[in-house]
Amino acid sequence: MALLARRARRSLATTKKLAAPAVAVELAIPAHFRCPISLDLMRDPVTAPTGITYDRESIEAWLDTGRAAVCPVTHAPLRRDDLVPNHATRRVIQDWCVANRSRGVERIPTPKIPVTPVQASELLFEVAESARAGDAAAAARCAAAVARVRALARESERNRRCFASIGTGRVLAAALESVAAAGSAIVEDVLAALVRMAPLDEEAARILSSPKSLGSLVAVAENGSLAGRLNAVLAIKEVVSSSDSACAGLSGKADEIVDALVKIIKAPICPQATKAAMVAAYHLARSDERVAARVATAGIVPLLIEALVDADKSVAEKALALLDAVLASEEGRASARGHALTVPLLVKKMFRVSDLATELIVSAMWRLGKSAGGDDGAVTRCLVEALRAGAFQKLLLLLQVGCRDATKEKTTELLRMLNKHKGAGECVDSMDFRGLNRLS
16 A cells, blocks of 8 residues: 555656646747747837837847848838837736746846936046046045946946947046046946947047056056956957057057966956957057067967867967967067977867868968078977878868968968978878869
8 A cells, every 4th residue: 555655646746747847838928028029028118110019129139230220020210219118018018927926927127217318428527527636535426427337337238338329438548547546446447337338449449548547457457356357458458459550559568568468368367358368469469570579478378379278269269369470479489389289289270160260270380380580490390290290181171172362372381391391200292282173
């Protein structure tokens, strides 16, 4: 009897487990509660002049994608300003959520009222005025206004776009320059709000590139809080990547910036900071061979090689781009040639990451194979090592499958370099190279 009772209890428990999902399946979302674009339950319904109701996030994303400004359903002209909040539908949806709470439906929160351009302008005026005043009381007002800007920008993408559209990046960049001597706390507050406005326009980046602002960014990047260091690196990336001439006007701060970026890469605080530091260092290195040499002497090459061992696609592409830029300098090439993993790792990664990574690897190997001004013995060792790692065959394959003209030229030249040393390493016969179909 006891055995039968246990079996009965197990059977009943199994029946309940199977029945539970069935109840959830039976609960269907009413069709008029679904957004016509996402087909999900609307959380912030807005109505277009055509009478069609959408979820705000979905319709704004639709209008932001560059499509014609038309209603997705009726194809009538539609602007963002034409969208009106549908409070009645939202309340009905909220009531339905409450009525079905026992079935696992969560009540959608009431959307917050978006900030208006007038309100945003008033806040920016307070930030600018208090930042220029310079006294302790003004600094406190500035910090409060900046915190409000940041909080509103974080509430929704709509708010962030509103602030960005009225030049908030420029105002915050000017405020950062003004409060640079007021202490790291307020500098980090301004930075936190500033990076919410990215990407910054050229004027904001120009203001940030002043000696005083750059000094603050470097100080926070090296000694600030974890969040502050991340924001400082993101701001530096915005400055150096804003235009081709941005890196040239760093007012003698390039070396300090390089040291701060390499420090972030060497002792990572988060993946986002590491990627931003790599991108910033890349723009600096490619702008000037002297800066590339400075990046190399800071010890970046071994760090990049180690990062490439198990990096994902995003990190690998950024690390390879920075490595290729650093190899434009003799110091970078010497450091790479002296690392035991450089050539084997580049050959191994050639077709394993992406097309962009393949082109960067070819460029890096081409730089390593050039002997102009370098140690001919080290160059020969690199080429022989590449042959033994199977570079020749992979380069032949790259020519067969096709690549950009610049990469094709480097590949062909690199094959000639390798072919000169075919007796010292693993290499296919040169006849295989001559027998390839020539690509136009």
